[in-house]
Amino acid sequence: MCPPNSHLFNLAKMVDCLKALQPTDGSQLYNGNRICYGLNVTGTNPPPFMITAPKGRPTFCYIDHQALRWNFRQVREKVGRHVKVLSVVKANAYGHDACPVTKTLAEEGSDAFGVATLEEGLEIRHETIESPILVLAGVYPEQAEQFLRNRLTPVVCETESLRNLEAVARSQGATLNVHLKVDTGMARIGFPVAEIDSWLPELRKLKALKIDGVFSHFAHAESVDGSYTRRQMELFEQVVRRLQEQGCRPALVHLANSAAVITLPSSHFSMVRPGLMLYGIHPSPAMTNQVDLKPALSWNTRILQLKQLPKGSSISYGQTFVTERKSLIATLPVGYADGYPRLLSNRGAVLVRGKRAPVVGRVCMDLTMVDVTDIREAQQGDEVVLLGKQGEEVISADEMAQWANTISYEILTSIGARVPRVHYSSKED
Numbered sequence: 001m002c003p004p005n006s007h008l009f010n011l012a013k014m015v016d017c018l019k020a021l022q023p024t025d026g027s028q029l030y031n032g033n034r035i036c037y038g039l040n041v042t043g044t045n046p047p048p049f050m051i052t053a054p055k056g057r058p059t060f061c062y063i064d065h066q067a068l069r070w071n072f073r074q075v076r077e078k079v080g081r082h083v084k085v086l087s088v089v090k091a092n093a094y095g096h097d098a099c100p101v102t103k104t105l106a107e108e109g110s111d112a113f114g115v116a117t118l119e120e121g122l123e124i125r126h127e128t129i130e131s132p133i134l135v136l137a138g139v140y141p142e143q144a145e146q147f148l149r150n151r152l153t154p155v156v157c158e159t160e161s162l163r164n165l166e167a168v169a170r171s172q173g174a175t176l177n178v179h180l181k182v183d184t185g186m187a188r189i190g191f192p193v194a195e196i197d198s199w200l201p202e203l204r205k206l207k208a209l210k211i212d213g214v215f216s217h218f219a220h221a222e223s224v225d226g227s228y229t230r231r232q233m234e235l236f237e238q239v240v241r242r243l244q245e246q247g248c249r250p251a252l253v254h255l256a257n258s259a260a261v262i263t264l265p266s267s268h269f270s271m272v273r274p275g276l277m278l279y280g281i282h283p284s285p286a287m288t289n290q291v292d293l294k295p296a297l298s299w300n301t302r303i304l305q306l307k308q309l310p311k312g313s314s315i316s317y318g319q320t321f322v323t324e325r326k327s328l329i330a331t332l333p334v335g336y337a338d339g340y341p342r343l344l345s346n347r348g349a350v351l352v353r354g355k356r357a358p359v360v361g362r363v364c365m366d367l368t369m370v371d372v373t374d375i376r377e378a379q380q381g382d383e384v385v386l387l388g389k390q391g392e393e394v395i396s397a398d399e400m401a402q403w404a405n406t407i408s409y410e411i412l413t414s415i416g417a418r419v420p421r422v423h424y425s426s427k428e429d
């Protein structure tokens, strides 16, 4: 269960400690689906260690906080000391567990955090940090008071929303910081650049709202061509100039996602908003030699059952795989309900004893079968790597995404809540 090359804890010592604290049941210290080793990430009064239920299912994600720290430092190196970094920790920190991740990134000097929803913002505000939190995916009228009460920063995308927030803030005699989102080419959310003459005058009427930031989002910053990205940047600069002409000078001007942090220094302005690269994944294969990143998440399980099957045996639902030889098949306690994509049926692979074992038959809701016929030493209970490194072999989020016809973002954010996240720090290089 312990990730390789880590110096996180002495298991025997930890179990002793748990026994001393909870003589009958160490699992009492298991906090939901989060397990923290050697990290003070569990709130104001953490128990000294946490451990999963001793007889729990052995399917875990391991989150290496040393890798997170390393990746953050790569961002800092790219943008310099004078540009602020807003770390994007939405969708449970891209599946890595938002609260512990946020705390580590705050320790590294992240200036602000970006989440998608009010609820995500409340979670990290209450559990971890005091830094500014920008709620990126919109604000709804009935949420205004909670934004104020919890010092969350809304993103405003249209005038009706500006008016509503202004009214609520004013009624409370408060000032609320907001960021304006401008649509320069995503056609998702934001004030349309083409309609600037209709929305710009509205800003002058504001008394209780402070425009602390203005930003936009790239649609294709990883493209080699870059012409669309340049056009978006020009439009963004035009908007910033128009704001300035009206006397509106937001302190935070931001546009760059990970791809632009890596490849487009002119887009860094006063703040950047990296997500993916913090988790150790390159936005495109072409960028692998432009920045050294370390994947922070690995996903492991153990062989639940091994069985010898004769040639001609059908495996899993729908008879999509029939053995062509006498086969050794391992059943793994992970399935699509954990976020292991069903599209990996007869396409994906896992690592067992440092070798690849192909997924055979359909991935089920809770179980998946792999062919270990060529891994003769395989035994029940063997560690299996679904995502990550074992020996010399690696299965990356990008490779898994290719098998599943998707992107690394979706692989990471789909890993289910029933897979506990185990937090640790590997040795520093």
Ligand SMILES: Cc1ncc(COP(=O)(O)O)c(C=O)c1O
Pocket: 088, 136, 217, 256, 257, 258, 259, 273, 274, 275, 276, 277, 283
């Ligand atoms: C508004 C916004 N900013 C920044 C990011 C971070 O992007 P990336 O993970 O590509 O760095 C995202 C991610 O989707 C986003 O929606």
